[in-house]
Amino acid sequence: MQYLTHRGERIPLIGFGTYRFGSSEQSAELKTLGYGFDKFGMTLLDTAEMYGNGLSEQILGSIINEYDRRSLFIVDKILPSNAQKGLYRECCQKSLERLGTDYIDLYLLHWKSGVDMQDMVDNMECLVQSGLIRHWGVSNFDTHEMEKLFSCKNGSNCFCNQILYNISQRGAEYDLIPWCREHDVLIIAYSPLCNSYEARTAVANDELVKTIADKEQKTPESLMLSFVVRNKDIVTIFKTSSISHLVWNMQNVFVPISESDMSALAKRYAPPSKKYPLEKI
Ligand SMILES: NC(=O)c1ccc[n+]([C@@H]2O[C@H](COP(=O)([O-])OP(=O)(O)OC[C@H]3O[C@@H](n4cnc5c(N)ncnc54)[C@H](OP(=O)(O)O)[C@@H]3O)[C@@H](O)[C@H]2O)c1
Numbered sequence: 316m317q318y319l320t321h322r323g324e325r326i327p328l329i330g331f332g333t334y335r336f337g338s339s340e341q342s343a344e345l346k347t348l349g350y351g352f353d354k355f356g357m358t359l360l361d362t363a364e365m366y367g368n369g370l371s372e373q374i375l376g377s378i379i380n381e382y383d384r385r386s387l388f389i390v391d392k393i394l395p396s397n398a399q400k401g402l403y404r405e406c407c408q409k410s411l412e413r414l415g416t417d418y419i420d421l422y423l424l425h426w427k428s429g430v431d432m433q434d435m436v437d438n439m440e441c442l443v444q445s446g447l448i449r450h451w452g453v454s455n456f457d458t459h460e461m462e463k464l465f466s467c468k469n470g471s472n473c474f475c476n477q478i479l480y481n482i483s484q485r486g487a488e489y490d491l492i493p494w495c496r497e498h499d500v501l502i503i504a505y506s507p508l509c510n511s512y513e514a515r516t517a518v519a520n521d522e523l524v525k526t527i528a529d530k531e532q533k534t535p536e537s538l539m540l541s542f543v544v545r546n547k548d549i550v551t552i553f554k555t556s557s558i559s560h561l562v563w564n565m566q567n568v569f570v571p572i573s574e575s576d577m578s579a580l581a582k583r584y585a586p587p588s589k590k591y592p593l594e595k596i
Contacts, residue, residue: 316356317569319548321501322474324420324450326388328544329568330359332505332554337370339556345378350558352382355565361477361503361552363392363425364410372413380415389414390421390477390503390552392454395428403438407447422448423477426455426595433467440469450474452501457593458491465498473500479594480504480549482542482584483518486594489587496548504551507543508536508564510596515539523583527576534563541568542580 316327331351336344351357360379362371372391379387391414397406411417422442424435439451452475453464464470476495480487481504495502509515518524519535528538543551555561572580 316358317544317547319501319550322450322499324388326501326550327356327359328547328550329355329357329540329565330361330388330390330503330550330552331357332552333360333362333371333375334366334554336362336374336554336556337367341374343558344374344556347556347558347561348375348378349381351561355561358382358386359388359390359550359552361390361505362414363394364397364406365392365394365425369409369413372410376413376415384416388420389416390423391419392423392425392477394425395430398424398430398435398438399428401434401438403435403442404445404447407442411447418446419448421450421452421474423452423454423475427453427460432464432470436464436467436469436472440472443472452476454478454505455593455595458494461491461494461498461500471498475501475503477503477505479506479596480543480551481507481509482539482580483509483514484594485584486587486591489590491593492549502549504543504549506596507540507551507553509539518584521583523579527572527580531567531570531572531576533567533570536560536564537566537568538572540564541570541572544568545572545577 318325318327360375362375391410393406442448452473454477456476478487524535528535
């Protein structure tokens with residue numbers, strides 16, 4: 316594994332997503348998680364109270380106690396509908412119970428919806444002070460929403476913005492990623508494998524992608540991950556319930572993509588030339 320350091324935290328560049336955990340065979344999911352920890356150092360785990368109505372957190376809870384808690388970095392999320400009702404502490408405590416741990420490393424507002432920004436910051440800061448979470452952040456915030464957040468008292472304590480970003484959805488490169496870099500907000504990129512079967516296979520079956528991946532002894536999926544982590548300051552999280560997929564995905568993932576291959580990829584998967592609203596899943 317390779318790591319970055321953000322605001323004093325050492326964080327793996329690649330972590331596990333757990334969206335739809337519980338919809339496959341749970342023993343396969345647990346084996347894959349264990350394999351990811353042990354063989355690849357994938358100790359960043361991303362979950363949310365929304366995923367399977369708490370089931371994803373419960374599945375993580377059934378394995379994390381086998382590991383030194385301090386070696387894990389757990390990211391969890393509160394739903395905007397609960398944030399709007401002021402249920403930050405209640406929701407966080409319920410998530411902790413399902414996870415079977417006594418703190419969350421990074422707690423995010425899942426998306427903005429109609430949540431009051433200053434109220435969110437105040438509640439997140441309270442959770443930090445009471446030791447239930449170590450850091451807080453947001454997800455699916457576009458640039459103007461980050462600006463509004465940073466105008467709040469303590470808003471600049473926002474640790475990260477978790478966003479959709481992958482080789483075929485590069486809109487965030489236009490101004491959101493530069494803004495976050497400038498303001499020391501970590502980007503965690505979700506859906507690096509394009510989320511859906513159709514979108515992923517369109518990239519994985521692209522002859523250009525296959526040729527570059529072959530040359531660099533990667534699989535198309537590991538090339539897709541290399542694309543996201545290439546700058547070494549963006550963390551990414553992918554989901555798999557399959558050990559063979561996990562192994563394919565991590566194959567030579569940290570071997571850099573050469574400049575000439577990046578130029579060829581940029582002709583097919585062009586960076587944005589103007590601002591588009593942030594895409595979300
Ligand atoms: N903050 C947010 O709003 C938000 C939104 C979406 C996602 N997320 C987080 O980001 C994580 C990752 O995003 P994601 O789950 O949407 O999408 P993703 O990681 O881009 O893709 C996951 C899909 O790819 C499949 N897959 C993985 N490796 C494969 C391989 N080598 N060959 C073929 N298929 C492969 C997985 O199926 P198998 O299990 O069969 O491998 C799964 O269906 C989520 O799990 C979640 O934790 C956050």
